[in-house]
Amino acid sequence: GVVEACLLHMLKRRAAGFLRTDKVAALFTKIGKTYAIAGDICKKVQELQQQVESRKNQTNGQESLKRQGSTTSKTPVLTPQAIKHIWVRTALIEKVLDKIVQYVVDNCSKYYEKEALLADPVCGPILASLLVGPCALEYTKLKTTDHYWTDPSADELVQRHRIHGVHGRQDSPSKRPALGIRKRHSSGSTSEDRFAASAREYVESLHQNSRTHLLYGKNNVLVQPKDDLEAIPGYLSLHQSADSLTLKWTPNQLMNGTLGDSE
Numbered sequence: 001g002v003v004e005a006c007l008l009h010m011l012k013r014r015a016a017g018f019l020r021t022d023k024v025a026a027l028f029t030k031i032g033k034t035y036a037i038a039g040d041i042c043k044k045v046q047e048l049q050q051q052v053e054s055r056k057n058q059t060n061g062q063e064s065l066k067r068q069g070s071t072t073s074k075t076p077v078l079t080p081q082a083i084k085h086i087w088v089r090t091a092l093i094e095k096v097l098d099k100i101v102q103y104v105v106d107n108c109s110k111y112y113e114k115e116a117l118l119a120d121p122v123c124g125p126i127l128a129s130l131l132v133g134p135c136a137l138e139y140t141k142l143k144t145t146d147h148y149w150t151d152p153s154a155d156e157l158v159q160r161h162r163i164h165g166v167h168g169r170q171d172s173p174s175k176r177p178a179l180g181i182r183k184r185h186s187s188g189s190t191s192e193d194r195f196a197a198s199a200r201e202y203v204e205s206l207h208q209n210s211r212t213h214l215l216y217g218k219n220n221v222l223v224q225p226k227d228d229l230e231a232i233p234g235y236l237s238l239h240q241s242a243d244s245l246t247l248k249w250t251p252n253q254l255m256n257g258t259l260g261d262s263e
Helices: 002-008 023-032 036-059 063-070 080-084 086-093 097-106 123-130 154-165 189-205 252-256
Strands: 213-223 232-240 245-251
Touching: 002 023, 002 086, 002 097, 023 036, 023 086, 023 097, 036 086, 036 097, 080 086, 086 097, 097 123, 213 245, 232 252, 245 252
Parallel strands: none
Antiparallel strands: 213 232, 232 245
């Protein structure tokens, strides 16, 4: 969208087309007549648009036929946002967007007014140079709804923790002390809820999520809680939130789910 806005900045009406509503399409089509790389992009975009149109027609048809063909159809599924920026997007995926922008900068007098961004002797070449990096990437995986955080959710992590430690707790329900829970409260639903909340809190804190960011972690860090007790190994971690830094230390026994009779 940003690149498209730069391409449209003070574009000459003659280059944009007087009657065309899609000015980016008009610009790419005009460039494609004299620049072969842009011409190839025009052909690929037209093929994509035809495939999208045929998919729409298929969707408007019988529902059973659509379900039957959905598994074998090779038509790419494009989101409305991708269709909106299909010209710039296709050039980016084909790794030629920087070349097209550079060609436009070199021939800016044909397409832009003198005050345009791409006609600027500094800003125009900078934009083309900035696009070299994105055009070097392989866009093989589309974003999903949870693309900002790749770690599993806290509930899933706690469930894995319970499954991992279920064998050690089945025969001895009394050996269940967790964070801040005394043995005399080890039975009853309230204790189970508190254990679940404590487990979710410390498991979630060790993974990146939308609220905290794990900056550093190191295992087997010794901590001596009292002078007359031996040092206890544990996991030391540094977390960053929006307004603070937090240093946490979790005993290895709690990490492994094998507290046993320890206090």
